Amino acid sequence: MASIKDVAAAAGVSVATVSRVLNSHPSVSPDARTRVLAAVESLGYRPNAVARSLRTDQTRTLGLVISDVLNPYFTELARSVEEEARALGYSVIIGNADERPDLQDHHVQNLLDRRVDGLLVSPTDGGSPLMLAAARAGTPMVFVDRWIPGVDVPVVRSDGRAAIRDLVAHLHGLGHRRLAIIAGPAATTTGSERVAAFREALAPYDIALPDAYIGQGDFQADSGRRVTEGFLDLAEPPEVVFAADNLMALGALDAIRARGLRVPDDIALAAFDDIPWFVHTAPPVTAIAQPTKELGRAAVRALIDRIEGRTPESVTLPAHLVARESCGESPQPRQSPQSPHPLTSMERSPR
Amino acid sequence: MASIKDVAAAAGVSVATVSRVLNSHPSVSPDARTRVLAAVESLGYRPNAVARSLRTDQTRTLGLVISDVLNPYFTELARSVEEEARALGYSVIIGNADERPDLQDHHVQNLLDRRVDGLLVSPTDGGSPLMLAAARAGTPMVFVDRWIPGVDVPVVRSDGRAAIRDLVAHLHGLGHRRLAIIAGPAATTTGSERVAAFREALAPYDIALPDAYIGQGDFQADSGRRVTEGFLDLAEPPEVVFAADNLMALGALDAIRARGLRVPDDIALAAFDDIPWFVHTAPPVTAIAQPTKELGRAAVRALIDRIEGRTPESVTLPAHLVARESCGESPQPRQSPQSPHPLTSMERSPR
DNA sequence: CTGAAAGCGCTTACAG
DNA sequence: CTGAAAGCGCTTACAG
Numbered sequence: 001m002a003s004i005k006d007v008a009a010a011a012g013v014s015v016a017t018v019s020r021v022l023n024s025h026p027s028v029s030p031d032a033r034t035r036v037l038a039a040v041e042s043l044g045y046r047p048n049a050v051a052r053s054l055r056t057d058q059t060r061t062l063g064l065v066i067s068d069v070l071n072p073y074f075t076e077l078a079r080s081v082e083e084e085a086r087a088l089g090y091s092v093i094i095g096n097a098d099e100r101p102d103l104q105d106h107h108v109q110n111l112l113d114r115r116v117d118g119l120l121v122s123p124t125d126g127g128s129p130l131m132l133a134a135a136r137a138g139t140p141m142v143f144v145d146r147w148i149p150g151v152d153v154p155v156v157r158s159d160g161r162a163a164i165r166d167l168v169a170h171l172h173g174l175g176h177r178r179l180a181i182i183a184g185p186a187a188t189t190t191g192s193e194r195v196a197a198f199r200e201a202l203a204p205y206d207i208a209l210p211d212a213y214i215g216q217g218d219f220q221a222d223s224g225r226r227v228t229e230g231f232l233d234l235a236e237p238p239e240v241v242f243a244a245d246n247l248m249a250l251g252a253l254d255a256i257r258a259r260g261l262r263v264p265d266d267i268a269l270a271a272f273d274d275i276p277w278f279v280h281t282a283p284p285v286t287a288i289a290q291p292t293k294e295l296g297r298a299a300v301r302a303l304i305d306r307i308e309g310r311t312p313e314s315v316t317l318p319a320h321l322v323a324r325e326s327c328g329e330s331p332q333p334r335q336s337p338q339s340p341h342p343l344t345s346m347e348r349s350p351r
Numbered sequence: 352m353a354s355i356k357d358v359a360a361a362a363g364v365s366v367a368t369v370s371r372v373l374n375s376h377p378s379v380s381p382d383a384r385t386r387v388l389a390a391v392e393s394l395g396y397r398p399n400a401v402a403r404s405l406r407t408d409q410t411r412t413l414g415l416v417i418s419d420v421l422n423p424y425f426t427e428l429a430r431s432v433e434e435e436a437r438a439l440g441y442s443v444i445i446g447n448a449d450e451r452p453d454l455q456d457h458h459v460q461n462l463l464d465r466r467v468d469g470l471l472v473s474p475t476d477g478g479s480p481l482m483l484a485a486a487r488a489g490t491p492m493v494f495v496d497r498w499i500p501g502v503d504v505p506v507v508r509s510d511g512r513a514a515i516r517d518l519v520a521h522l523h524g525l526g527h528r529r530l531a532i533i534a535g536p537a538a539t540t541t542g543s544e545r546v547a548a549f550r551e552a553l554a555p556y557d558i559a560l561p562d563a564y565i566g567q568g569d570f571q572a573d574s575g576r577r578v579t580e581g582f583l584d585l586a587e588p589p590e591v592v593f594a595a596d597n598l599m600a601l602g603a604l605d606a607i608r609a610r611g612l613r614v615p616d617d618i619a620l621a622a623f624d625d626i627p628w629f630v631h632t633a634p635p636v637t638a639i640a641q642p643t644k645e646l647g648r649a650a651v652r653a654l655i656d657r658i659e660g661r662t663p664e665s666v667t668l669p670a671h672l673v674a675r676e677s678c679g680e681s682p683q684p685r686q687s688p689q690s691p692h693p694l695t696s697m698e699r700s701p702r
Numbered sequence: 703c704t705g706a707a708a709g710c711g712c713t714t715a716c717a718g
Numbered sequence: 719c720t721g722a723a724a725g726c727g728c729t730t731a732c733a734g
Contacts, residue, residue, distance in 0.1 A: 001488075003710090003711060003712085004712060005711080013719045013720080013721085013722090014720070014722075015711085016710080016714080016720070016721055016723095017719085017720065017721075019712070019713055019714080020713090020714095020719095020720090021730050022712095027719050027720085028719070028720090029719055029720085032719080032720080043486070046460075046462070046463065046464055047711085047712075048405075048464070048466060048710090048711055048712070049464040049465045049466065049721080050401055050404045050405045050410070050465065050466050050710090050711080050712090051405050051711035051712040051713090051726090052711080052712055052713080052727095053401045054399075054401045054405050054710090054711080054712075054727065055711080055712045055713050055714085055725080055728050056712085056713070056726085057726070058708095059401070069426055069429065069430050070423075070426060070427065070430060072421075072423070075420055075421060075426055078420065079420050079447060079449075081423060082447060086457075091444075091461055091465075093442075093444050093445075094444075094445055095707060096430060096433060098430075108438075109397075112397065112440055113397055113398065113399070113400040114400045114401065114442075115400065115401050133395070137352075138387055169613065179627065179732085214707070221627070232673050243715090246540045250628070250631070253629070253630075253631045254631075256633070259631070275545070276572070276601055277601070277628040277631075277632070279604075279605070280601070280604045280605075280608070280628075280632045280633060281628070281632055281633065282631060282633035282634070283633070285435060299705090312710080315710080354725080354726090354727060354728085355727060355728065364704080364705085365704070365705045366705090366727085367704070367705055367706080367729080367730080368703085368704065368705075369705095369706090370728070370729055370730080371703095371729090371730095372728090373728095374729080376730095378703050379703070379704085380703055380704085383703080383704080387730080398727085398728075399727055400711090400730070401726090401727055401728090402726070402727035402728040402729090403727080403729080404710095404728090405710050405711065405712085405726090405727080405728075406709080406710050406727080406728045406729050406730085407710085407728085407729070408710070469730080556731090600704075689703085
C-alpha cells in the first residue's frame with residue numbers, strides 16, 4: 001500500500017508538502033499541489049488513518065455502547081447516531097452489551113484503548129468502576145436513554161412519565177384494575193423509573209402495585225416470557241401486563257400464545273417502545289413511542305459539543321402514548337401505517 | 352493518559368522491557384515483570400491500540416458492511432459476527448449501507464483507511480469499482496449473504512432454492528395459482544436469485560411468472576408498500592405475494608391493511624427471512640428461515656482464515672420453510688414460540 | 703535477560 | 719512556499 005513517501009517521491013516534493021496538500025493547508029504552490037494530486041491519483045494513495053490518529057491524537061471516531069442490538073429501539077438509535085455523526089465528520093464504532101455489564105465493560109475498554117474521541121453509552125447497570133473512572137478522567141462522554149445517577153455526564157433521554165400517566169388513564173378507562181408490569185433491571189434508570197412512574201400513575205385511581213404484579217425482567221425476550229408465565233400462574237392474574245420494553249413484550253406474547261390465551265380478551269398488553277411490527281400483531285399493540293431519531297441526533301450533538309470544548313446540556317424529550325387494540329376495544333381510528341412513529345415536539349431541560 | 356514511557360520510568364526499566372511483559376515475551380526476569388505489572392496497575396496504564404496498530408501493521412479489527420441495520424436479519428447477522436470475532440480475538444466495526452451503493456462505498460473506504468485486517472461485506476449492488484479494486488489488491492475479504500459474481504472472494508450464504516420450492520408446493524397445495532413476488536434489486540444476487548428460484552419452482556406446475564407479477568423493490572419497507580399497492584391495483588391481482596425479505600413483507604402488510612384487506616382471505620403473504628415477530632402478526636407469516644447465526648460464525652471464520660494465511664472455502668447453508676397461516680388454512684401444528692428459528696444441519700460446498 | 707535504536711506513517715513547528 | 723527534523727506510542731531485531 002502506497003505511503004506518503006511514495007507520493008512525495010512520485011511528485012518530486014517532500015512529505016511535508018504532500019501532507020499540506022492533503023490537509024488543504026493554504027501555503028502550497030499551485031504547481032506543487034497539482035503534482036501531488038496527480039501522484040495521489042496515479043498511486044491510488046489513501047492516507048493511513050491509524051498513523052494520522054497517532055500523530056494528531058484524535059480519531060474522529062465516536063464509540064457507542066448500546067444495551068442490546070437485537071432491540072429495534074437501539075438499532076434505530078444506532079442508525080440515527082451514525083447518520084448524525086457522519087454528517088458532522090465522525091465515524092462511529094458500536095459495541096453491543098447484550099444487557100451484560102461485563103460485555104459492556106469489555107466494549108468500553110476496547111473503545112477507550114482505540115482512543116475514540118468520545119463515548120455514547122446507555123449503561124446496562126448502575127455504574128461500572130471503569131466507566132466512572134473514564135468519566136472522572138475527563139473522557140468526553142454522554143449517556144443516552146439510560147444513565148448513571150451521580151456521574152457528571154450529560155444525559156439525552158426521553159421522559160416517559162407523562163405517557164405512562166396517559167397509558168394508565170387509558171387502561172383505567174377500559175375498566176382494568178389489576179395492572180402488572182414487567183420491569184427492567186432495577187440497576188438501570190429505565191428499569192426503575194418506569195416502575196416508579198407506573199406506580200405513581202396508579203395512585204390517583206387508588207390502585208396499588210403489589211409485589212406480585214412487579215415482574216423482574218432484564219429487557220430481553222426470555223425474561224418477558226418467564227415473568228408473564230409467573231403472572232398467569234397467579235391465583236389472581238393481572239388483567240393487563242405492561243412490558244417495560246418491546247422485547248419483553250415479545251416474550252409476553254410468546255407466553256400468552258403458548259397457553260392458548262388471547263390478547264386482550266384473556267389478558268391485555270402494553271409496551272414501552274413502539275416498533276413498526278406493533279401495527280401488525282394480533283392484536284396491534286398499544287405502546288409508548290420515543291422520539292428515537294431525535295434522541296440519537298441530540299446525543300451526537302451533545303457529545304461532539306463536549307469533544308470540541310463546548311459545554312453541552314442534558315436533553316429530555318417527551319414520549320407519547322400510541323393506543324391500539326391490545327388493551328381492549330379499539331379506542332381510536334386505526335393508525336395510518338405511513339406514520340407509526342409520529343414525532344412530537346422537542347423539549348429541552350437544563351442539566 | 353499514561354504512556355509506556357511512564358510505566359518504564361515507574362518500574363525502573365526500559366520501554367522495551369515493558370513492551371515485553373505486556374506481550375508476554377518469555378525473556379523477562381520475574382523481578383522486572385513484577386515491577387512492570389505493579390507500575391501498570393498503579394498508573395492504570397493501557398497500551399495505545401493506535402500506536403500498536405501502526406507499528407505491527409494489524410488492527411485486529413474486522414470491518415462488516417451490511418446492507419441495512421434496520422433489517423432484523425442483518426442485525427442478527429451482525430450480532431453473530433461480533434460474537435464469533437470476539438471469541439477469536441478480533442473487534443468488529445459495522446458500516447450500514449442502508450441499501451445505498453454510495454453509502455456502502457463510503458464505509459468500505461472508511462474501513463480500508465482505518466486499516467481493518469479484513470472486510471466482511473454483503474454488497475448492495477453488482478460491484479463498486481472500489482470493492483473490486485480492494486479485492487484485487489489482496490485485501491482479505493469475504494462476502495456474506497449477497498455476493499458479486501466474478502470476484503474471487505469466498506462467499507458465505509444461504510441457499511433458498513429448495514425452500515422456495517417447498518414454499519411454492521405449499522402455495523400450490525393451498526390452491527393458489529396467481530403468485531407474485533416483490534423482488535430485491537436485480538443488481539444484488541439475493542435480488543435476482545430469489546426471483547429466478549421462484550420462477551423455476553413455478554414451472555413444474557405450469558404457472559408462469561408474468562412481468563406484472565414481479566414487483567421491483569429495494570429490500571426496504573417503503574418499496575414493499577409501493578409494490579403491493581401496484582399489485583392490488585391490477586385488474587387481476589395476485590392471490591399470493593412473496594416478499595423477498597422481511598422489511599418488504601412489513602411494507603406489504605402496511606399496504607394491505609391500509610386498504611382494509613385481510614391476509615390470507617383477500618391476499619396471501621409469504622416472506623424470505625424469518626423473524627420473531629412473524630409468529631405474532633395477524634396472521635402469523637409463512638417465511639423462509641436462514642441459519643443466520645451460523646452464517647455469521649462461518650463468515651468470520653472464513654475471513655480470519657484468509658487473514659491468517661489459510662485458504663477458506665465458500666460456505667452454503669440451506670434455508671428452510673416455516674409454514675404458518677398467512678397463505679391459507681393452518682397447515683401444521685402451531686409453532687412452539689421457544690424455537691422460532693430452528694437451525695438446520697450445516698452443509699458445505701467447495702468454492 | 704536487557705536496553706538503545708530504528709521505524710511504522712503521519713503532522714507540524716521551525717528555519718529558510 | 720518548502721523541506722529537514724522531531725515526535726506521536728508502540729514493537730522488535732540487534733548487540734551485549
